[in-house]
Amino acid sequence: MIIKINAKVKPTEDSEKVLNAIKNIFMDIKTEFDENIIFCESKNVSRFKELLRSQAILDAARNVLERNIIGNRTKFYINKQAAYSGLLNFDKDIHGGIKLEFIAEEGEDILKLLKDIAPRTRHGVIIDEDEEDN
Amino acid sequence: MIIKINAKVKPTEDSEKVLNAIKNIFMDIKTEFDENIIFCESKNVSRFKELLRSQAILDAARNVLERNIIGNRTKFYINKQAAYSGLLNFDKDIHGGIKLEFIAEEGEDILKLLKDIAPRTRHGVIIDEDEEDN
Numbered sequence: 001m002i003i004k005i006n007a008k009v010k011p012t013e014d015s016e017k018v019l020n021a022i023k024n025i026f027m028d029i030k031t032e033f034d035e036n037i038i039f040c041e042s043k044n045v046s047r048f049k050e051l052l053r054s055q056a057i058l059d060a061a062r063n064v065l066e067r068n069i070i071g072n073r074t075k076f077y078i079n080k081q082a083a084y085s086g087l088l089n090f091d092k093d094i095h096g097g098i099k100l101e102f103i104a105e106e107g108e109d110i111l112k113l114l115k116d117i118a119p120r121t122r123h124g125v126i127i128d129e130d131e132e133d134n
Numbered sequence: 135m136i137i138k139i140n141a142k143v144k145p146t147e148d149s150e151k152v153l154n155a156i157k158n159i160f161m162d163i164k165t166e167f168d169e170n171i172i173f174c175e176s177k178n179v180s181r182f183k184e185l186l187r188s189q190a191i192l193d194a195a196r197n198v199l200e201r202n203i204i205g206n207r208t209k210f211y212i213n214k215q216a217a218y219s220g221l222l223n224f225d226k227d228i229h230g231g232i233k234l235e236f237i238a239e240e241g242e243d244i245l246k247l248l249k250d251i252a253p254r255t256r257h258g259v260i261i262d263e264d265e266e267d268n
Contacts, residue, residue, distance in 0.1 A: 011155075
């Protein structure tokens with residue numbers, strides 16, 4: 001899976017702070033600055049997954065991720081100010097948010113990827129969806 | 135007249151950039167930082183007046199200034215991002231804006247002050263309102 005990340009840097013913002021917000025959520029990123037936009041790419045979704053679990057927001061995240069699927073990818077925003085504090089929040093904030101795109105690669109299935117990233121829970125415990133389906 | 139100015143500095147913002155936005159609009163400011171808020175005070179409204187004239191927004195400004203009078207003062211917001219570019223814009227922006235308070239001092243009349251700051255115009259030319267009233 002490829003993760004594409006982009007975030008605007010508003011005139012009164014500090015581009016390093018915006019980049020740090022991104023680095024709080026994604027590791028191993030390649031970064032490019034293009035005027036007032038930061039573009040990043042990563043293949044490492046581990047910290048994002050950890051945050052969903054530690055913040056106990058797996059089901060809410062799954063809904064957002066699935067709702068925004070188009071073809072082999074899903075696009076959504078996370079809150080830039082929350083990310084700066086190391087927290088995941090799926091409300092696009094007043095600064096425009098950080099735009100994320102999770103793209104399934106050749107041979108991958110976007111629905112399966114999202115199941116792994118944000119499995120369903122019951123009473124806070126992760127359930128085996130495939131078993132439930134039977 | 136006393137001008138009180140305050141602006142929040144959001145986590146991804148640079149406090150110096152926010153201060154520069156304020157300095158583009160007001161000269162001779164006294165500044166205090168309190169955690170994530172910048173408080174400033176000035177008695178110099180000349181650049182603000184100049185900008186209203188050079189941007190030809192006297193009537194729009196007068197409406198905003200008068201609409202928000204409470205007692206001897208008027209409170210309103212200007213756009214922080216526009217201010218950073220040296221422009222006056224009375225739309226509170228997505229960063230929360232810069233909050234302004236113009237306070238009439240002992241012996242001053244807030245309505246007269248605002249007439250001087252933002253006189254009415256007709257076809258872009260400043261008119262003498264007192265004459266018009268007769």
